[in-house]
Amino acid sequence: MIFTCTLNPSVDYVVEVDNVELGDLNRAKKTAFYPGGKGINVSRVLKKLGITNTALGFVGGFTGEFITNSLKKEGILQDFTLVDEDTRVNVKLKSSVETEVNGQGAVISKEKEQELFEKITTMTAEDYLILAGSLPPSISPDFYQKIAAQCNENNVHFVVDTSGKALEEVLPCQPFLIKPNQHELGELFNVQISSIENAVKYGRKLLENGPENVIVSLGGDGALLLNKEVSAYANVPKGELKNSVGAGDSLVAGFISSYVENGDLIEAFKYGIAAGSATAFSSDLCNKSSLENLLPEIKIEILN
Ligand SMILES: Nc1ncnc2c1ncn2[C@@H]1O[C@H](COP(=O)(O)OP(=O)(O)O)[C@@H](O)[C@H]1O
Ligand SMILES: O=P(O)(O)OC[C@H]1O[C@](O)(COP(=O)(O)O)[C@@H](O)[C@@H]1O
DSSP, X not given: OEEEEESSOEEEEEEEOSSOOTTSOOOOSEEEEEEXXXXXXXXXXXXXXXXXXXXXXEEEHHHHHHHHHHHHHTTOEEOOEEESSOOEEEEEEEXXXXXXXXXXXXXXXXXXXXXXXXXXXXXXXXXXEEEESOOOTTSOTTHHXXXXXXXXXXXXXEEEEOOHHHHHHHGGGOOSEEOOBHHHHHHHHTSOOOSHHHXXXXXXXXXXXXXXXXXXEOGGGOEEEEOSSOEEEEOOOOOOOOOOTTHHHHHHHHHHHHHHHHOOHHHHHHHHHHHHHHHHTSSSOOOHHHXXXXXXXXXXXXXX
8 A cells, every 4th residue: 555644734725816915905816725735745646646545644623624525535545643733724825926835733742643653553565655744843853754764664665755854864764765856955955956967966965865766856947866876867848837836746646656556767757757747737736647648748868
């Protein structure tokens, strides 16, 4: 089974405004609510690609209920840990540019943390676990590390898509895949990544710390797949950018969906890029046909 784990889910409230005037009344042209949080987006895309998976994480209150109902409607299996506080609402303001305001997240008690951890102890070598997104502030900062160590004990393949200290600390546990974007990669080394050469250089430095595969996504400028054997660059298809929310999560879902079926890293990389771009060109997350239409446009260049 593939599991996703979203410690800090969200209801994404997308608001479209023609020209935002700060300090003034703005009227939205369109609004929509989506179940969000990185692992939940991965679960939604996997399901759209025909891959059965189970969503784990903490949900609570009326916003948590919106998430569980939405996933149920989409036929996604779920085994959430219920908490008392409302799941956060993240605001995605779309105007000439995209602006995001993400909430901090619900307070999670130590008992609930343990309840979720126990679900992870039952996973086996047949399973994949995708740990994605930020940690709510009340969670022990080393919780991802603790989960990763447990995965190693049970030979569970695990993927980590997070940033900052949480990402840095989990690297020695040798995740199968990590997927920083260029800003998250730069933040780890206190540098600005502004060229592909630099992204390769710092991405390969990350590899030395433990992960088996690193994908560095560079938005509209392409992406890199780095591991001990290969440094590969992929262009991204051209199209009208409608929505970058969930593009990175779609890349992770596309990659895993292909890898579990074919075991080919380069093919999986290509499929992941197509998923990310298909989401970037849609108002919600991608689907299988929008993804597959983009595949012929993606060329992989081996750099070493
Ligand atoms: N402007 C764009 N044009 C085409 N594809 C894009 C664009 N922005 C993002 N993508 C797709 O989404 C993937 C992830 O985007 P990125 O912005 O790097 O990640 P994140 O959402 O994690 O910040 C990219 O590798 C690419 O496939
Ligand atoms: O946990 P974080 O880092 O606050 O991110 C949560 C946000 O990320 C998203 O999952 C989108 O992520 P990506 O754009 O990186 O794919 C949103 O649905 C959600 O609002």
